Amino acid sequence: MYYVDRGQIEQRFRYIDEWLLEAVGELQKKPAMPPSLERLAWERTLHLAAELVTDIGSLMIDGFIMRDASSYEDIVEVLREEGVFDDSLGADLHELVKLRKPLVQRYYALDASMLEVWKPRLVELLQAFRQSVEQYLQRELLK
Numbered sequence: 001m002y003y004v005d006r007g008q009i010e011q012r013f014r015y016i017d018e019w020l021l022e023a024v025g026e027l028q029k030k031p032a033m034p035p036s037l038e039r040l041a042w043e044r045t046l047h048l049a050a051e052l053v054t055d056i057g058s059l060m061i062d063g064f065i066m067r068d069a070s071s072y073e074d075i076v077e078v079l080r081e082e083g084v085f086d087d088s089l090g091a092d093l094h095e096l097v098k099l100r101k102p103l104v105q106r107y108y109a110l111d112a113s114m115l116e117v118w119k120p121r122l123v124e125l126l127q128a129f130r131q132s133v134e135q136y137l138q139r140e141l142l143k
Contacts, residue, residue: 004063004137012056016126020048024123042115043103049122050100053093053129060084060133064140072097085132092125 023045027038050072057075060066066082069075076097080090096118102110 002064002141004141005059006137009056009059009133009137012052012059013130016049016052016130020045020052021123021126024119028119039112039115042119043107043110046096046099046115046118046122047103049126050097050103052126053097054100056129056133060136072100082136084136085129089125089128089132092121093129096122096125 023041027041027045031038033041054072054075057079058069061069061075061078064082066078069078073094076090076093079085080087085093099114099118102114
């Protein structure tokens with residue numbers, strides 16, 4: 001029997017829906033704001049996206065008693081190994097989570113061009129992540 005805290009997972013998905021995806025939508029409209037403010041908003045959005053993926057991943061790992069992850073990136077690898085999502089989504093999530101360290105620890109030397117890579121694909125990535133997690137929960141908890 002597994003103890004998966006679905007309430008905590010759902011709380012994080014609500015945050016993604018209510019705050020993160022809405023913020024991305026507003027930022028993609030190219031609002032009239034100083035470039036420095038837009039950059040800071042994108043940096044924080046990506047940082048939160050990486051944190052949310054790893055938070056949800058950690059809840060899944062703990063709840064399903066999966067192999068302990070050795071790093072933030074390994075959280076994604078454990079979930080991929082366990083079949084929560086496929087290799088393609090896993091590779092994209094791994095790249096997102098790799099951004100955490102530069103966003104948190106090397107923010108002063110961040111290459112702004114990497115922000116451009118994520119702008120068009122973040123919403124789709126987070127939606128695919130959610131769908132994969134929800135399908136896995138349904139599949140595994142009904143066994």
